[in-house]
Amino acid sequence: xxxxxxxxxxxxxxxxxxxxxxxxxxxxxxxxxxxxxxxxxxxxxxxxxxxxxxxxxxxxxxxxxxxxxxxxxxxxxxxxxxxxxxxxxxxxxxxxxxxxxxxxxxxxxxxxxxxxxxxxxxxxxxxxxxxxxxxxxxxxxxxxxxxxxxxxxxxxxxxxxxxxxxxxxxxxxxxxxxxxxxxxxxxxxxxxxxxxxxxxxxxxxxxxxxxxxxxxxxxxxxxxxxxxxxxxxxxxxxxxxxxxxxxxxxxxxxxxxxxxxxxxxxxxxxxxxxxxxxxxxxxxxxxxxxxxxxxxxxxxxxxxxxxxxxxxxxxxxxxxxxxxxxxxxxxxxxxxxxxxxxxxxxxxxxxxxxxxxxxxxxxxxxxxxxxxxxxxxxxxxxxxxxxxxxxxxxxxxxxxxxxxxxxxxxxxxxxxxxxxxxxxxxxxxxxxxxxxxxxxxxxxxxxxxxxxxxxxxxxxxxxxxxxxxxxxxxxxxxxxxxxxxxxxxxxxxxxxxxxxxxxxxxxxxxxxxxxxxxxxxxxxxxxxxxxxxxxxxxxxxxxxxxxxxxxxxxxxxxxxxxxxxxxxxxxxxxxxxxxxxxxxxxxxxxxxxxxxxxxxxxxxxxxxxxxxxxxxxxxxxxxxxxxxxxxxxxxxxxxxxxxxxxxxxxxxxxxxxxxxxxxxxxxxxxxxxxxxxxxxxxxxxxxxxxxxxxxxxxxxxxxxxxxxxxxxxxxxxxxxxxxxxxxxxxxxxxxxxxxxxxxxxxxxxxxxxxxxxxxxxxxxxxxxxxxxxxxxxxxxxxxxxxxxxxxxxxxx
DNA sequence: TAATAGAAAATTTTT
DNA sequence: TTTTCTATTA
Numbered sequence: 001x002x003x004x005x006x007x008x009x010x011x012x013x014x015x016x017x018x019x020x021x022x023x024x025x026x027x028x029x030x031x032x033x034x035x036x037x038x039x040x041x042x043x044x045x046x047x048x049x050x051x052x053x054x055x056x057x058x059x060x061x062x063x064x065x066x067x068x069x070x071x072x073x074x075x076x077x078x079x080x081x082x083x084x085x086x087x088x089x090x091x092x093x094x095x096x097x098x099x100x101x102x103x104x105x106x107x108x109x110x111x112x113x114x115x116x117x118x119x120x121x122x123x124x125x126x127x128x129x130x131x132x133x134x135x136x137x138x139x140x141x142x143x144x145x146x147x148x149x150x151x152x153x154x155x156x157x158x159x160x161x162x163x164x165x166x167x168x169x170x171x172x173x174x175x176x177x178x179x180x181x182x183x184x185x186x187x188x189x190x191x192x193x194x195x196x197x198x199x200x201x202x203x204x205x206x207x208x209x210x211x212x213x214x215x216x217x218x219x220x221x222x223x224x225x226x227x228x229x230x231x232x233x234x235x236x237x238x239x240x241x242x243x244x245x246x247x248x249x250x251x252x253x254x255x256x257x258x259x260x261x262x263x264x265x266x267x268x269x270x271x272x273x274x275x276x277x278x279x280x281x282x283x284x285x286x287x288x289x290x291x292x293x294x295x296x297x298x299x300x301x302x303x304x305x306x307x308x309x310x311x312x313x314x315x316x317x318x319x320x321x322x323x324x325x326x327x328x329x330x331x332x333x334x335x336x337x338x339x340x341x342x343x344x345x346x347x348x349x350x351x352x353x354x355x356x357x358x359x360x361x362x363x364x365x366x367x368x369x370x371x372x373x374x375x376x377x378x379x380x381x382x383x384x385x386x387x388x389x390x391x392x393x394x395x396x397x398x399x400x401x402x403x404x405x406x407x408x409x410x411x412x413x414x415x416x417x418x419x420x421x422x423x424x425x426x427x428x429x430x431x432x433x434x435x436x437x438x439x440x441x442x443x444x445x446x447x448x449x450x451x452x453x454x455x456x457x458x459x460x461x462x463x464x465x466x467x468x469x470x471x472x473x474x475x476x477x478x479x480x481x482x483x484x485x486x487x488x489x490x491x492x493x494x495x496x497x498x499x500x501x502x503x504x505x506x507x508x509x510x511x512x513x514x515x516x517x518x519x520x521x522x523x524x525x526x527x528x529x530x531x532x533x534x535x536x537x538x539x540x541x542x543x544x545x546x547x548x549x550x551x552x553x554x555x556x557x558x559x560x561x562x563x564x565x566x567x568x569x570x571x572x573x574x575x576x577x578x579x580x581x582x583x584x585x586x587x588x589x590x591x592x593x594x595x596x597x598x599x600x601x602x603x604x605x606x607x608x609x610x611x612x613x614x615x616x617x618x619x620x621x622x623x624x625x626x627x628x629x630x631x632x633x634x635x636x637x638x639x640x641x642x643x644x645x646x647x648x649x650x651x652x653x654x655x656x657x658x659x660x661x662x663x664x665x666x667x668x669x670x671x672x673x674x675x676x677x678x679x680x681x682x683x684x685x686x687x688x689x690x691x692x693x694x695x696x697x698x699x700x701x702x703x704x705x706x707x708x709x710x711x712x713x714x715x716x717x718x719x720x721x722x723x724x725x726x727x728x729x730x731x732x733x734x735x736x737x738x739x740x741x742x743x744x745x746x747x748x749x750x751x752x753x754x755x756x757x758x759x760x761x762x763x764x765x766x767x768x769x770x771x772x773x774x775x776x777x778x779x780x781x782x783x784x785x786x787x788x789x790x791x792x793x794x795x796x
Numbered sequence: 797t798a799a800t801a802g803a804a805a806a807t808t809t810t811t
Numbered sequence: 812t813t814t815t816c817t818a819t820t821a
Contacts, residue, residue, distance in 0.1 A: 094810045123811045147811085167817085223811050258810075291809065392807045394813095414809085448797095455797045490797090567811070586808050608807060626808085649806060650812035 055305035062632035063318030075108035085115035126226035145566035182224030183292030245273025256281030260292035320351035325668035366402035385594035413583035450529035596634035602655035
């Protein structure tokens with residue numbers, strides 16, 4: 001997209017412009033009483049569509065027709081002539097959702113919607129805004145968008161430049177902090193003192209500033225900037241904000257529960273104009289807190305937008321009463337929620353309850369699921385309607401292994417996306433250097449790929465020169481090959497490479513970009529490198545490169561393609577053959593299947609111990625929402641499983657059933673006893689009481705198997721674990737306790753102060769360098785810097 | 797500069 | 812256990 005001067009493009013229609021004339025569909029809609037698109041809605045949905053003025057929050061439970069409301073609302077606005085397509089701001093989180101919205105609005109109004117320029121993801125709309133006003137953010141309109149990989153490489157350089165030990169302060173971690181700050185709408189100067197101290201002894205803020213500086217020099221923005229910079233521009237320039245206020249007659253937001261602070265501030269600022277904002281979301285499905293999403297945004301909506309109308313969609317069209325009953329009862333254990341209860345009007349007498357069963361270990365778990373799937377298959381169920389939803393991707397392997405032996409078709413959804421694969425990123429880096437020579441990050445990525453003898457030492461020379469003269473790396477390279485600073489061999493290699501780029505760039509104008517792409521990959525030796533590679537994945541990588549070239553055909557220029565890739569990082573997974581889907585719970589949000597298997601419901605894994613440690617009670621609630629999302633994916637059958645033993649990072653761990661199992665209502669659940677599991681040991685030392693203490697629901701199953709499990713669990717003493725050397729008993733105990741302690745103390749701030757000397761059982765003596773809630777960053781005398789919970793240290 | 801051996805770290809991931 | 816990164820050596 002070319003950046004035109006902003007005023008023209010953004011100029012809103014004059015205030016006194018005549019309202020858009022109702023034509024075609026609109027006339028039909030107005031002329032004949034109720035248009036038929038409204039008649040297909042239930043009363044709540046219809047209210048959500050027809051309440052067009054003022055702020056509206058639609059709390060849409062799972063399977064209650066959320067997308068239908070959103071798309072019908074847009075169609076209604078257009079059909080009644082209240083706004084033109086380009087006067088509607090409609091934001092989603094994924095490209096997929098944006099695409100679907102566009103298509104469905106098109107279906108409703110009978111044709112393709114043209115001109116909805118402001119329908120898209122937060123990031124693509126942010127990028128669009130930022131290109132109009134790039135100079136206000138210190139960028140040029142043609143800025144490049146960096147992805148996570150580029151970000152981390154860049155931060156690595158900055159950390160090195162600052163002379164900070166990379167091992168103690170990994171770039172990844174810094175990237176996480178900076179991302180978090182951007183998510184919260186903070187510029188480097190706004191980062192609170194305490195926050196700045198979590199990284200590199202207080203140099204966090206400085207590094208953030210240096211990173212932003214570097215981005216400006218590279219004329220680049222990262223994903224966070226695509227939201228943060230437009231927000232800053234709107235904050236600083238009331239005239240621009242007013243322009244947008246005039247323009248956006250209606251605003252719609254999908255998945256509002258997933259918005260972060262920056263996105264929220266951006267929306268709020270824009271909504272201050274006409275106040276016609278409609279947010280659709282489900283607080284019970286907020287599962288991206290770890291990525292900066294604030295459930296609070298949705299919980300607070302009525303306060304933020306006084307006079308807001310809240311509409312609840314609770315009529316579920318997806319699942320059986322048993323599934324809804326189980327999910328509703330589970331999620332009712334959360335305290336921070338607005339409260340909804342899903343119900344269904346359909347009665348299906350032969351609906352099955354939610355099944356809970358157990359296995360000895362993950363292999364047996366996979367075997368059992370495999371068998372059940374084969375049974376379903378014999379009964380005529382298709383595999384496309386079956387999904388296995390796991391908490392963490394390492395769980396997938398057992399299923400894949402098993403399904404391969406069974407010859408059962410499966411597909412893994414998620415995982416590294418097409419454009420994130422190494423070979424694709426490498427190829428893209430070549431294209432970037434051809435199209436935008438100043439792209440240092442891309443240049444660095446491929447200078448020595450395939451190996452050309454241009455190693456670390458040479459790069460240092462290039463970097464020094466580039467920095468000294470404030471020129472891009474490639475220009476520095478041009479200079480240096482004219483001198484004798486480099487060994488003859490490396491100089492020749494570098495000169496050849498530069499000449500190649502020169503040649504390709506000359507062809508940019510008169511060759512088709514797909515053809516040029518092939519030439520670049522061939523002549524650079526990149527394709528050859530993979531052809532010579534004898535490893536198992538090489539053929540697949542070559543195939544991916546071909547696919548990349550194929551996908552370029554849809555674009556008319558190299559630049560157009562590069563722009564697309566940076567924002568639309570997904571390629572549709574082709575449906576293909578009948579297959580079982582395996583994916584994480586996170587990637588299952590928004591999908592539905594007849595049958596859903598939910599394996600691995602064990603303490604530590606689900607709820608994830610790490611989440612509990614990091615986010616305490618809030619983390620536990622988010623895990624519970626994840627469980628809720630999992631169950632509500634099922635239309636007809638949900639099978640929950642847990643295993644008594646699981647191998648994690650190569651070590652066997654005994655596990656105990658997830659507390660979420662205790663939170664399911666007996667009336668909707670069938671617990672199956674599987675002989676191999678309750679053989680005597682397997683349960684561990686923790687009393688059932690641990691779950692009961694604050695459980696208002698008092699339900700544990702009366703099934704013999706479950707009762708026995710509970711008994712075993714409480715009857716077993718710590719010493720009884722002693723005989724099983726490779727089951728790490730003590731670790732278990734610590735695990736659980738950590739979770740509880742955190743849960744209790746999250747709200748309160750730590751009792752320790754910075755600079756205090758403390759003692760830790762494992763790490764010895766150290767001094768506190770930073771405090772974040774109940775997490776302390778401590779510089780240990782022997783063990784170096786660690787982050788630990790305050791409950792594990794004592795004053796000294 | 798490149799290959800190799802050894803150590804450290806291992807969720808979830810819309811853009 | 813496996814993968815990924817870093818320090819060492821040829």
